[in-house]
Amino acid sequence: MIQFLLYLVTFFIGFLTLCYFQFKRSKNLKPLKNGIMIVFGSGGHTGEMLSLIKKINFKDFKKVYFVKAFSDNVSKDKVEDFLKKNKIEINNEQVEWINIPRSRQVKQSFASSTLTTLSSIIYCFIKVIKIKQIDILLCNGPGLCLPIVVSVLMNKYLMLYRRSKIIFVESWCRVKTLSLTGKILIKFVDKFLVQWEELVQLNPKIEYIGQLI
Template identity: 30%
Template sequence: MAFILKFLLAILAVGLTAIYLRFTILLNAKRNKPLRHGRRNPNEPTHLMIVLGSGGHTTEMLSMLSRSVQDEDQSQRLHWNDYTHRTWVVSSGDSLSAARAEEFEKMAAPLSTQEGLMMGKVKRATDNGPGTYEVVTVPRAREIHQSLATAPMTSLTCMQACRNVLLKDTTTTREGHGGQAGERDVPDLILVNGPATGTIMVFTSLLLRFFDVKGVSTRGKMRTVYVESWARVKRLSLSGKLLRRVVDRFLVQWPQLVREVGGSVEYLGVLVQ
């Protein structure tokens, strides 16, 4: 009996060590990035996912994106059409955020046309048009005034929906490059700024990377960026506390938060406009 107990404890210790080492690799900020032969190569699709919250979260996210696509400094500008496909994620019942995402696409896409990307007299020969986008809806992780006792079940439902969205598109190859022009792949980059749905999305992507589903970890996919709300001046939000150690980049908008939190937290200035 003692031998069996020691054997089981040994297996448990080995298993926990393996899990720890696996997460250490996954959470390494220097982990592999998606391999590309060019930022706008049509044979290597790029996929951006933006998770919107309701109200203030959506307003801040769209404000940050609006500022980045219109930045006068070309080195800092986000060229919207560099992402051949964009997925906007909204929570069920949030028709306003869905409509605002549509409005943003109509504004941003023309800014990155071939004519707008002229550098002197040379145009970008690799310009492939505005790309494609879609707005998808997932169940809310937790409704307003919902009992905490039922929150785990709705969070699991949300997680399942997030998994389906993350794996909705995959290429026919697993070497890090799109197999054919026009193919869509899993998200290269997931951008969130605080809503519960965004938190669930990040943890879902972490699980997919842990098990290397569809080769997402091997191919350097599903990199995550979290931007803390401008309203968080002295301490992190609950989402920030949960995600600080698991996202690839964690950005705050007040310098004192860097001193308060430390670690890999980054301050790049106020990002909203």
């Protein structure tokens, strides 16, 4: 069992390394704005993402994909109420909700979380590959976004989504250090944004955007 997990982890690390070098070659491609995908974690992460989407002109996109966990029974209602309350123009036909399994549950062991993460990546990859084009993927910190980001990267470097841009926004509660998800993804995303200026010194790729809440 341990040997099998080591093989899987080695494969995963190798894939991320390949994605990193491919990413450096495709930085200058411009998005076509066919579709935007936005990942909602839960609780505070969803609240921060709502502050972000107020700045998005959804008319620029043909399709809008909202992603949440199967076990999240709150985010969908919260997002729909927010859009209506703030009079954000978006057509119902334009929106598609996608439910995905969480990669890790609270207090889950490392061994079992490795398997559930890989399972979630496979599930997300199948979902993502059916979508015609994701030009922008917007996520803000929860571990839920990890399998989605990896799936978009896999499609991107299999030449299916050549123009996809991934934007990661670090959580407001991260004042001096990056989240584990942020540390994993910083080399692979196109933009890495933070809400506290102190974090800028940690990596030249980090951009400060101010506090969202």
